[in-house]
Amino acid sequence: MDKRNYVSYLLVTAVALLFWTCAPKYSYRVKSFLFDGVPNPYEVKVSVITDSILKEDSISSKNSLAKKIARNEFNLHEPYRERKCATCHDRNNMGKPKMSIIALCAQCHDDFSQEYEVLHGPVATGNCTICHNPHQSKLNSLLQQDGQELCFKCHDANFTESSTIHKDIKDTNCTECHNPHGGNNNFNLQTESCYQCHDNFKKEYKFLHGPVASSDCSQCHTSHNAGTPKLLVEQGDKLCYQCHNILDVKRNEHHQKIAQSSCLSCHNPHGEKNHNLLNKQIVN
Ligand code: HEC
Ligand code: HEC
Ligand code: HEC
Ligand code: HEC
Numbered sequence: 340m341d342k343r344n345y346v347s348y349l350l351v352t353a354v355a356l357l358f359w360t361c362a363p364k365y366s367y368r369v370k371s372f373l374f375d376g377v378p379n380p381y382e383v384k385v386s387v388i389t390d391s392i393l394k395e396d397s398i399s400s401k402n403s404l405a406k407k408i409a410r411n412e413f414n415l416h417e418p419y420r421e422r423k424c425a426t427c428h429d430r431n432n433m434g435k436p437k438m439s440i441i442a443l444c445a446q447c448h449d450d451f452s453q454e455y456e457v458l459h460g461p462v463a464t465g466n467c468t469i470c471h472n473p474h475q476s477k478l479n480s481l482l483q484q485d486g487q488e489l490c491f492k493c494h495d496a497n498f499t500e501s502s503t504i505h506k507d508i509k510d511t512n513c514t515e516c517h518n519p520h521g522g523n524n525n526f527n528l529q530t531e532s533c534y535q536c537h538d539n540f541k542k543e544y545k546f547l548h549g550p551v552a553s554s555d556c557s558q559c560h561t562s563h564n565a566g567t568p569k570l571l572v573e574q575g576d577k578l579c580y581q582c583h584n585i586l587d588v589k590r591n592e593h594h595q596k597i598a599q600s601s602c603l604s605c606h607n608p609h610g611e612k613n614h615n616l617l618n619k620q621i622v623n
């Protein structure tokens with residue numbers, strides 16, 4: 340090969356190399372033309388290694404994300420699994436969400452403001468990611484922590500240590516009773532939360548006491564810990580006078596001896612066979 344030919348050969352190769360390296364699509368075509376089996380970079384799904392939980396992992400390591408997913412250790416958030424990174428991130432600034440968290444999630448989810456009258460504190464302020472990982476989690480519902488831990492990040496854990504606590508609450512998930520997002524009452528109570536473990540009295544009694552019929556157990560019972568017998572919010576007749584007018588009650592001839600006996604000695608607080616909720620001793 341003479342000198343001039345050698346120089347033009349070099350030039351042609353250099354230009355070809357430039358094309359190869361500069362434009363990935365073009366490069367792919369050239370490479371697959373030359374060597375079979377080169378993967379199409381536009382079709383292959385490359386594992387994500389920049390990740391909040393798995394920063395230390397790499398594609399080649401034994402603990403690769405792909406393997407963890409295959410072992411079902413992680414639940415992936417659908418848009419993350421489908422690699423729709425751009426719905427939440429600006430392509431030039433991947434480390435940050437591209438808008439406020441609440442707006443981010445509201446692209447696809449309810450922000451709960453239509454669904455509930457009262458929003459839970461962190462939901463009202465749009466802090467969805469305090470409880471949910473936006474990418475993935477080993478826990479259900481993409482949660483950041485398990486069970487009570489999730490709530491004790493902000494709420495006092497002391498009450499579960501008390502000796503007068505409602506039995507079983509120590510080991511009960513808070514969300515058995517509280518909706519984590521909101522509700523139509525101040526405590527975001529799940530509807531009928533008490534009936535998971537207690538009778539609703541409907542089968543037991545023909546007549547239900549007003550607040551029992553409307554599932555307002557909390558009008559008379561605290562739910563975590565009262566430090567009082569039967570978790571009652573008030574003791575003795577005071578409990579009943581929260582709702583019943585003392586003068587009206589005293590006007591009834593059957594109540595002449597009330598001073599000596601408590602309301603509960605004649606009435607069942609939950610329900611009875613008769614509409615006056617009179618217990619067996621009184622009726623017979
Ligand atoms: C549903 C929205 C959403 C999707 C989809 C999403 N992200 Fe994120 N990502 C977030 C949010 C929110 C944060 C901020 C988390 C924080 O600050 O606690 C974040 C943080 C990050 C960070 C920086 C923090 C870290 O974990 O290292 C990287 C990098 C990242 N995302 C990459 C990606 C990639 C790559 C994809 C696509 C495979 C993706 N994200 C898809 C919402 C999303
Ligand atoms: C691009 C649309 C999209 C965005 C944006 C999005 N999600 Fe999702 N999310 C989904 C889809 C789709 C599902 C799966 C729905 C299903 O299974 O019913 C899902 C499921 C979930 C689940 C339930 C997961 C499970 O395992 O049950 C949670 C929790 C969740 N998303 C929270 C969030 C939060 C928090 C944000 C904001 C940071 C967010 N999502 C943003 C589309 C999105
Ligand atoms: C205080 C913690 C907390 C906050 C804040 C929170 N969530 Fe949740 N979220 C939960 C828990 C706990 C569950 C699981 C509920 C269950 O299993 O009953 C859940 C479940 C979900 C689900 C699955 C479907 C469902 O409704 O059960 C979606 C979607 C979701 N959350 C979206 C959001 C969005 C969007 C925000 C912000 C507006 C948000 N969450 C804020 C704790 C939270
Ligand atoms: C990021 C902090 C945070 C986390 C995590 C959190 N909460 Fe809250 N919670 C709040 C704030 C703030 C309020 C509003 C307090 C207020 O309005 O006085 C609140 C209010 C409540 C209320 C109503 C109290 C009232 O007096 O009306 C209940 C019930 C509640 N949270 C239960 C839970 C449960 C159950 C969890 C776990 C699933 C949880 N919280 C997790 C911050 C948090």
Ligand code: HEC
Nearest residue numbers: 487490494508511512513515516526532557560561562563
């Ligand atoms: C058996 C159902 C039940 C469980 C389980 C439960 N709660 Fe409650 N919680 C209630 C009810 C009902 C109220 C309303 C006030 C009352 O009746 O005592 C309440 C009130 C609250 C309040 C507002 C009043 C206060 O005491 O500060 C917070 C905060 C709260 N709960 C957090 C939690 C947390 C955190 C957990 C989990 C460790 C939890 N709850 C478990 C039923 C429950």
Ligand code: HEC
Nearest residue numbers: 505506507511532533535536537556557560562568569570
């Ligand atoms: C996770 C199950 C569970 C849930 C949910 C639950 N309880 Fe209980 N509760 C118990 C157990 C267990 C006992 C103890 C029963 C016993 O000692 O016979 C108990 C006892 C009680 C007692 C009697 C306390 C005493 O000192 O004798 C009252 C009152 C009570 N619960 C009210 C409620 C109310 C109101 C709710 C709804 C806010 C509720 N419970 C939800 C499990 C639960």
Ligand code: HEC
Nearest residue numbers: 533537538539550551554555556558559560569603608609
């Ligand atoms: C009007 C007030 C009131 C309402 C509403 C109420 N309770 Fe009670 N409950 C009481 C009183 C008072 C006692 C104590 C009875 C006794 O000492 O004989 C009690 C006792 C209990 C006990 C202890 C076991 C027993 O029968 O002595 C349980 C469990 C209980 N209530 C559950 C509930 C549930 C669940 C609800 C909601 C469906 C509810 N209560 C609604 C007043 C009420």
Ligand code: HEC
Nearest residue numbers: 548549550558578579581582583602603606608614615616
């Ligand atoms: C949270 C409010 C509330 C509390 C506390 C309460 N009650 Fe009631 N009570 C009602 C309502 C509401 C009715 C139904 C009134 C109606 O249907 O006209 C009712 C009805 C009754 C009735 C039947 C009256 C009738 O004509 O059917 C009796 C008896 C009664 N209550 C006794 C008691 C006793 C005893 C206590 C205390 C252990 C008590 N109540 C505590 C709200 C309450």
Ligand code: HEC
Nearest residue numbers: 576579583587588591593594597600601602604605606615
């Ligand atoms: C000695 C038994 C006895 C005691 C104690 C008692 N009651 Fe009664 N109560 C009755 C009888 C009997 C009736 C049915 C009256 C009738 O048929 O007119 C009744 C009826 C009622 C009624 C429905 C009729 C009305 O007058 O409104 C209410 C409400 C009531 N009681 C509340 C109470 C309260 C609150 C207490 C405690 C402060 C109480 N009772 C204590 C026997 C008693």
